[in-house]
Amino acid sequence: MATIVLNQNNITSAQNNTLVYNFPNSITFKNCSIAVQNVSMYYSWYNISSSLGNNTFSYTWESATNVQTTNTIVIPDGIYEISQLNEYLQFKFIANGHYLVNASSENVYYAEFLISPTAYGVNIITYPFPTALPSGFSNPASVPFPAQTFNSVITLPSKFNKILGYTAGFATTRNLGTNTTLTFTSSTSPQVQPNPTLIMTCSLINSRYGNPSTVIYSITPSGDMGEIITAPIFNMVYNRITDGTYNQLTIQFLGTDYSPISIIDPNMTILLSIRQNDDK
Secondary structure, X not given: OEEEEEXXXXXXXXXXXXXXXXXXXXXXXXXXEEEEEEEEEEOOOOOEOOOOOOOEEEEEEEOOOOOEEEEEEEOOOEXXXXXXXXXXXXXXXXXXXXXXXXXXXXXXXXXXXXXXOOOOEEEEXXXXXXXXXXXXXXXXXXXXXXXXXXXXXXXXXXXXXHHHOOOOOEEOOOOOOOOOOEEEEOOOOOOOOOOOOEEEEEOOEOOOOOOOOOEEEEEOOOOOOOOEEEEEXXXXXXXEEOOEEEEEEEEEEEOOOOOEOOOOOOOEEEEEEEEEOOOO
């Protein structure tokens, strides 16, 4: 039985998802198996990014004559919780001048994302924008007041909708002239992290039962984003190595859709165990 250690020195891709181990000499494997013995790495892959295609949504705003304008929000690549997405929405409201300030000098926003623990979802709440400045309020961005109250229409395009747990293309209601607060609730479980599990593949195996055929292990974080993942395996599952002569082996990390995934932190250690199949 032999142990192979791979770490950040073996990384060969800019996305930190591919590691290559070069054998000191060409090695012929016959009737051998390989298993993952230990994995240590950080939970550091984006849940929202341009490469995932889930980094945009939009909201409408209305002029003094109630003409709608659509404002597209592009979220910078990163790791976000729902509260941070709400903060970014507020940031864009400020940047676009779509807010007021109340008598306590607090910014007032007219839409928000809120976690609903009882519904296991995310509420989108929109508030009616007034036709005149409320008593004690100020209007620092000089945003024009509409002829009729309206609720901003928030639209969730494909892929971003899954983050909040709504159908693709979901849009809130304009609610023109009604002057009421609207609350919408997720219709499916929010998938805040589209890749909650990483799939590990190994170039030495070719399982007729696997899809992909090179899958050797999976990693599911048990902590928060940014925390270290340590996965010692006490009952290793060996996969037969395809008989042949090899100069190297390649380990790759895939997302749940089996596409290579970008990992931010390259600090990782992977231990692999190789044995002859007649070993006890």
